Amino acid sequence: MGQSRRQAGIVPVAPVAKPVLSELNSRLHEELGIPPSYGRGGVPPYYPAADALVDVGPNLVGHMQRLDPEAAARWHEMVEAAGADGVRLLIVSGFRDAGYQAGLIRRKLEAGQAIDEILKVVAAPGFSQHHTGCAIDIATPGSRPLTEEFEDSDAFAWLGENAVSHGFSMTYPRDNAHGFIYEPWHWALNGRI
């Protein structure tokens, strides 16, 4: 009697879904002390690793970045369009694998940060949109990379008006459902995330 249950304030509990982690991700989660509840119920979502990647050029510190081929093509188009409007879009980070993601967390643990605090800023291995090769951290000259300063840049204003026509959206807005901090620099290809 669903109706009477609802009236009584009883909500049926759905099975607690947690994606089955790969052996590598399971090992990394155990090593890093990721809480077993992480990712349960699809928050944050699990993201499969890209199966094809292409080089898109070096980032600010000279490390070659890679993206999914479709994301790469759309990114190059968007960079060109922004450039024609006098706006420079630079890639900080494209594809990241689970091992790299674990390294980001390991360094913060070694610096004495608590895992719960770290996980608001860095997704656990297997749960970063960057694994898909379809997410890009974007910077622009005159604004410190990966800070909220980006929000005040001409590049951010340009993206707000034009990114969607190139297929990109900002996927970690303020108060996002993923439980992550606001990341005005993080954009991902629509339909692929």
Ligand SMILES: [Zn+2]
């Ligand atoms: Zn990002």
